[in-house]
Amino acid sequence: MASLPDNRLQLRPMSDHDVAAVHALSKAEQWPHRSEDLSSMLALGSGLVAEMGGKIVATTMWWPCGEDMTSLGIVIVARTHRGAGLGRIIMEAALERIGDRSVILNATEDGLPLYRKLGFNGISEILQHQGASFSAPLVPLEAGERIRPLGASDDERVDALVEAATGLHRPEAIAALLVKGHGLVLDREGELTGFALFRRFGRGYVIGPVVAPDLERAKALIAQWLGMRSGEFTRLDIVGGTKLGEWLENLGIIRVGRVVTMVRGRAPVPTGNLRSFAIASQALC
The missing domain is CATH 3.40.630.30 (Gcn5-related N-acetyltransferase (GNAT))
Structure with missing residues (x-):
């Protein structure tokens, strides 16, 4: 030491x-x-x-x-x-x-050399987007699907979606985020297949985490929040490789930064077919 x-x-x-x-x-x-x-x-x-x-x-x-x-x-x-x-x-x-325990963090460019010396390895990236959208389009869903407010009975199912999409067990963090904010879920005939949380943070609002089966359904969840908060300053920290960036840029939510997701030890392993499209915050991961 x-x-x-x-x-x-x-x-x-x-x-x-x-x-x-x-x-x-x-x-x-x-x-x-x-x-x-x-x-x-x-x-x-x-x-x-x-x-x-x-x-x-x-x-x-x-x-x-x-x-x-x-x-x-x-x-x-x-x-x-x-x-x-x-x-x-x-x-x-x-x-x-x-x-x-294995440790996961999001590293700025300044922090990368230190974290590498401490045994951390890069596994992905997070792209910070922010701005105000005035014209978020409605994204069509398939038959039998709907987006609705998250209910009290959905908490455990949302926790399961988080773990399936990220490999991280985060019930306490998700519960704390919901105390401070609100959630929308993607419901397919009673089965939860995705969600997006929304809360006050920093100079405006944050949409995240966002978990969905695919890109179009992630867009649908995000567009619902942007439509309800038209013109409000909003931030998303999106997972690299999700192809959300160009869509957000076209809506006025521009990219302003990048961090590298690093892990020391075993990397978390997602299960199932769900995907994490945006995280809660760069600190919490």
């Missing part, structure tokens, strides 16, 4: 009292998280802060995804303290606490 640069640096668990300082670091990176977004994420998992001279100078959080997988995010080093190895120190400390 990397050595501490000097005896002024202390690592400790992140608490609710640290959220304001973490939010300030996030804003300095021009990340969109509100304080309430960070509080909600911390409530779902664990976090570490590195403190120097009474000031938080580095952070990270992580969240369990079943018995053998963890997602990790909110890795920030204050700009005034870069180059001293703090990113490696706090990451190694987090990985030590996570233990033998």
Whole structure:
């Protein structure tokens, strides 16, 4: 494990009292998280802060995804303290606490060299799209299919769809997202075959996660939300290779960024025929 640069640096668990300082670091990176977004994420998992001279100078959080997988995010080093190895120190400390579980994260270009040194390998990419759509078309469905609001009895079925499409067990995260937002489901004669969640986040709204059997049904779910929120600033973090990007661009939801999805250990394995088209957030995966 990397050595501490000097005896002024202390690592400790992140608490609710640290959220304001973490939010300030996030804003300095021009990340969109509100304080309430960070509080909600911390409530779902664990976090570490590195403190120097009474000031938080580095952070990270992580969240369990079943018995053998963890997602990790909110890795920030204050700009005034870069180059001293703090990113490696706090990451190694987090990985030590996570233990033998595999770890998945979304890496910015700046973070790629460090994560590779720590044993992470790229497995896919996430493309950030955002903007305001004023003319989302209705996408036709097949006979017997309809899009309806997610009901209270749908929760367990949505959890199963998430696990089938991503290989990640996320019932607590999905439940927390639904407390903050709303859901639409794709219903085929009583069988749930897809869904899209919608919630307040950052400077506007986020659509995600989005799970569907194919591209056209993913478009249908997303178009429903865009149509109901015409002209509202909306963000989607879409999975690379889904071919959603050009369609979103034509609707005014333009691509503004890219991160690399990386894993240390075993990569999650989706099952069945469903596919993840958009994730909840780059931090949560």
